[in-house]
Amino acid sequence: MKTAAICAIGDEILIGQIVDTNSSHIARALNSIGVRVGGISSIGDDRGRILSHLDNLLKENDIVMVTGGLGPTKDDITKEALATLSGAKGTRRSEEQMAVIESILTRRGIAMLDINRAQADVPDTANVIVNRLGTAPIMEFIFPEGGKYGHKAALYSMPGVPYETIGALDDVMAAIKAQFPLDEILHRTIGTFGLAESVLAKKIEAWEDALPDYLHLAYLPNSIYGVRLRLSCYGAHDAERKKALDSAVAELYDLLGSYIYGEGSDTLQTVIPRLLQCPPDAAYQETISVAESCTGGLVSNLLTSVPGSSVYYKGSVTSYANEVKMNLLNVPEEVLEQHGAVSRECAEAMARGVAILLDTDWSVATTGIAGPGGGSEEKPVGTCWVAAAHRNPFSGEIEVASKCIKSASASREVNMQRFASNALNLLRLLMQQKLL
Amino acid sequence: MKTAAICAIGDEILIGQIVDTNSSHIARALNSIGVRVGGISSIGDDRGRILSHLDNLLKENDIVMVTGGLGPTKDDITKEALATLSGAKGTRRSEEQMAVIESILTRRGIAMLDINRAQADVPDTANVIVNRLGTAPIMEFIFPEGGKYGHKAALYSMPGVPYETIGALDDVMAAIKAQFPLDEILHRTIGTFGLAESVLAKKIEAWEDALPDYLHLAYLPNSIYGVRLRLSCYGAHDAERKKALDSAVAELYDLLGSYIYGEGSDTLQTVIPRLLQCPPDAAYQETISVAESCTGGLVSNLLTSVPGSSVYYKGSVTSYANEVKMNLLNVPEEVLEQHGAVSRECAEAMARGVAILLDTDWSVATTGIAGPGGGSEEKPVGTCWVAAAHRNPFSGEIEVASKCIKSASASREVNMQRFASNALNLLRLLMQQKLL
Numbered sequence: 001m002k003t004a005a006i007c008a009i010g011d012e013i014l015i016g017q018i019v020d021t022n023s024s025h026i027a028r029a030l031n032s033i034g035v036r037v038g039g040i041s042s043i044g045d046d047r048g049r050i051l052s053h054l055d056n057l058l059k060e061n062d063i064v065m066v067t068g069g070l071g072p073t074k075d076d077i078t079k080e081a082l083a084t085l086s087g088a089k090g091t092r093r094s095e096e097q098m099a100v101i102e103s104i105l106t107r108r109g110i111a112m113l114d115i116n117r118a119q120a121d122v123p124d125t126a127n128v129i130v131n132r133l134g135t136a137p138i139m140e141f142i143f144p145e146g147g148k149y150g151h152k153a154a155l156y157s158m159p160g161v162p163y164e165t166i167g168a169l170d171d172v173m174a175a176i177k178a179q180f181p182l183d184e185i186l187h188r189t190i191g192t193f194g195l196a197e198s199v200l201a202k203k204i205e206a207w208e209d210a211l212p213d214y215l216h217l218a219y220l221p222n223s224i225y226g227v228r229l230r231l232s233c234y235g236a237h238d239a240e241r242k243k244a245l246d247s248a249v250a251e252l253y254d255l256l257g258s259y260i261y262g263e264g265s266d267t268l269q270t271v272i273p274r275l276l277q278c279p280p281d282a283a284y285q286e287t288i289s290v291a292e293s294c295t296g297g298l299v300s301n302l303l304t305s306v307p308g309s310s311v312y313y314k315g316s317v318t319s320y321a322n323e324v325k326m327n328l329l330n331v332p333e334e335v336l337e338q339h340g341a342v343s344r345e346c347a348e349a350m351a352r353g354v355a356i357l358l359d360t361d362w363s364v365a366t367t368g369i370a371g372p373g374g375g376s377e378e379k380p381v382g383t384c385w386v387a388a389a390h391r392n393p394f395s396g397e398i399e400v401a402s403k404c405i406k407s408a409s410a411s412r413e414v415n416m417q418r419f420a421s422n423a424l425n426l427l428r429l430l431m432q433q434k435l436l
Numbered sequence: 437m438k439t440a441a442i443c444a445i446g447d448e449i450l451i452g453q454i455v456d457t458n459s460s461h462i463a464r465a466l467n468s469i470g471v472r473v474g475g476i477s478s479i480g481d482d483r484g485r486i487l488s489h490l491d492n493l494l495k496e497n498d499i500v501m502v503t504g505g506l507g508p509t510k511d512d513i514t515k516e517a518l519a520t521l522s523g524a525k526g527t528r529r530s531e532e533q534m535a536v537i538e539s540i541l542t543r544r545g546i547a548m549l550d551i552n553r554a555q556a557d558v559p560d561t562a563n564v565i566v567n568r569l570g571t572a573p574i575m576e577f578i579f580p581e582g583g584k585y586g587h588k589a590a591l592y593s594m595p596g597v598p599y600e601t602i603g604a605l606d607d608v609m610a611a612i613k614a615q616f617p618l619d620e621i622l623h624r625t626i627g628t629f630g631l632a633e634s635v636l637a638k639k640i641e642a643w644e645d646a647l648p649d650y651l652h653l654a655y656l657p658n659s660i661y662g663v664r665l666r667l668s669c670y671g672a673h674d675a676e677r678k679k680a681l682d683s684a685v686a687e688l689y690d691l692l693g694s695y696i697y698g699e700g701s702d703t704l705q706t707v708i709p710r711l712l713q714c715p716p717d718a719a720y721q722e723t724i725s726v727a728e729s730c731t732g733g734l735v736s737n738l739l740t741s742v743p744g745s746s747v748y749y750k751g752s753v754t755s756y757a758n759e760v761k762m763n764l765l766n767v768p769e770e771v772l773e774q775h776g777a778v779s780r781e782c783a784e785a786m787a788r789g790v791a792i793l794l795d796t797d798w799s800v801a802t803t804g805i806a807g808p809g810g811g812s813e814e815k816p817v818g819t820c821w822v823a824a825a826h827r828n829p830f831s832g833e834i835e836v837a838s839k840c841i842k843s844a845s846a847s848r849e850v851n852m853q854r855f856a857s858n859a860l861n862l863l864r865l866l867m868q869q870k871l872l
Contacts, residue, residue: 016465041477043474198549221597292733
């Protein structure tokens with residue numbers, strides 16, 4: 001199997017002001033084409049260090065992926081280091097990239113400067129893969145077999161801006177496939193919600209112990225979005241192994257039931273629309289609305305992050321102030337007085353209220369204490385009531401489910417995200433008629 | 437200056453299913469106490485690789501920070517590798533950590549299993565720093581001067597769960613300071629919004645060229661939140677240098693004016709509340725509301741991510757459907773018919789409408805096309821109108837500002853974030869009476 005190393009360049013990473021998310025996207029893409037990633041690293045904008053580090057990576061790997069250090073400003077020196085490393089004798093201009101630079105600057109209404117123009121110049125040892133989303137071209141350097149590193153090696157230099165790198169991944173993977181013959185690994189990832197990692201581990205222990213050696217299980221726990229289980233099948237060109245992977249996944253479904261919400265890149269917000277009654281040819285399209293207090297717009301933001309959500313998502317009310325809960329969502333004043341805003345009664349009233357106000361079939365509501373301040377002994381920080389409602393569009397009858405969430409985190413952000421995930425999960429279970 | 441390396445352990449990072457955010461937090465904390473981070477790396481859950489990699493890092497660094505690989509499940513082997521590396525002869529149980537494990541499981545209503553209990557066991561070579569937010573203890577291993585690595589070295593093993601690691605950083609930095617005498621670096625970070633990196637660079641070129649050698653400038657561009665400028669002062673125990681840093685920053689303010697929105701960890705959403713008329717002793721507290729279409733709750737979520745925002749934030753309406761824009765926000769049907777939902781007129785009507793509906797002094801609104809689908813030649817994907825409004829609470833008079841944003845990105849997420857940032861920035865400029 002071909003191996004790769006990924007290296008992000010930039011002082012800003014080493015002082016912790018930028019999180020390197022590129023490497024994760026690149027790693028996923030490499031895995032998907034059967035390249036094993038042996039290591040990920042970040043180093044600073046230091047010419048000597050860049051040269052020695054990349055030289056070492058090329059000695060030990062078939063493929064080296066580099067991101068960052070290609071900006072137009074003075075602290076970016078990757079391109080010059082790559083020219084030295086590859087023994088370039090000069091530079092040449094990529095006209096194709098120049099066209100992209102011109103179009104981007106025009107669209108942004110910015111005048112072309114020399115430092116912009118220079119971005120289209122690459123070492124004469126580089127093959128250019130056009131960066132359609134940004135100004136810095138992607139460069140491929142091939143070190144042939146029997147050359148500098150003995151084995152054949154390829155280095156790809158990509159931008160530091162994540163969405164540019166993500167947008168170029170398909171082109172870069174195609175370039176890698178054109179250079180190397182590749183193996184096959186298959187991953188299947190099963191998303192679960194509602195079980196702690198250790199409880200889940202216990203539940204599937206016997207199943208895990210019985211897995212053949214070419215199936216490898218990994219836990220991807222996330223304190224917010226639940227635990228995802230990744231089952232990797234090595235040597236997946238073998239049909240028998242592929243079948244074994246499918247059977248193992250089927251057994252997992254039997255063991256975990258409705259704790260499983262989806263697979264692959266599924267999230268609670270992408271699964272929910274699939275549960276709506278809205279076949280393409282249907283006369284009736286079910287719709288969703290949201291009422292939020294403590295999550296402050298996060299549930300709505302998650303649902304609308306799904307492309308095409310405007311078909312079924314009508315809108316939301318964030319009712320931070322109690323008067324908004326009463327005036328817009330019709331939460332009775334007595335509920336707030338007798339039970340408080342953080343209560344089952346209030347959450348259920350909010351869910352009902354928004355479904356009526358925005359005239360939707362489904363709704364979900366949150367009301368809680370995200371912290372760090374606030375809370376009481378009875379209702380400490382981390383307490384949240386979530387409610388989901390189904391409104392019969394013909395009779396107007398409303399069915400409501402609710403649940404109390406207790407998060408042990410002191411982080412406002414973590415609490416908001418947990419509350420939002422739990423709200424979406426409750427809605428999913430109500431839609432699947434699988435309330436636990 | 438003491439140097440450190442940071443290493444994240446976990447197959448899940450190498451296959452790209454988890455982004456390593458811990459290293460960034462750790463790097464920032466180390467920098468703040470004057471430790472230089474020379475490199476960040478990620479490796480897989482492979483015992484041999486962990487041993488050789490950490491051994492190399494300890495040879496080359498004073499401090500090695502390790503995260504991950506401490507979970508209760510079977511694929512985590514960091515602890516055992518650390519026992520070997522440090523020459524442990526056995527394990528001992530940390531009673532303090534055990535108490536935390538018990539309390540966490542009790543709060544979550546989970547029964548204690550052997551795999552939970554084992555988490556409190558550490559190699560007898562480790563000093564325990566209690567992890568108050570999770571079950572896996574933090575371990576400190578000291579390799580004394582004249583020992584295995586010649587120089588004195590310290591290794592800290594921290595959890596893989598980000599909020600646990602973040603929560604323990606103060607304790608761990610205190611432990612490092614107790615082990616090593618440390619230097620001082622000062623960083624000042626200036627947040628700018630509204631200038632492309634290359635334009636900004638041109639604007640401050642002469643200033644940058646005149647900086648003394650102990651002041652180092654770095655650009656931290658972000659296509660969503662603007663460009664932050666980080667000025668680092670080395671040898672900051674020297675009062676003259678500190679003064680030079682302050683003067684350099686003052687000059688930057690003169691050069692960039694209201695393109696600067698804040699400093700340090702400031703964001704647009706934390707700056708806005710400071711601009712409200714709400715002195716602690718004031719009888720009147722100004723308030724904010726939000727009306728969103730294309731940003732789907734993101735602006736509201738950003739504003740409520742600030743602790744204490746319930747004092748000035750009343751709520752929002754996400755009006756994805758046109759009927760919600762008309763019925764709740766009072767956008768005239770003629771506006772939608774004549775100008776469409778993505779128009780200056782609609783954005784301004786939404787901003788007015790929500791300020792009246794929720795009775796607030798300030799409001800901000802967004803309406804645009806986030807993509808990937810939709811759009812037209814006249815209004816392509818990436819077009820968004822944002823509006824901000826100020827409503828005089830006594831006369832009821834409303835002042836409105838608006839702006840058209842054109843994002844060149846094809847990413848729904850990037851577009852939503854850019855629209856939201858631009859909306860908040862417009863509100864900031866209106867509040868500062870500095871509309872550009």
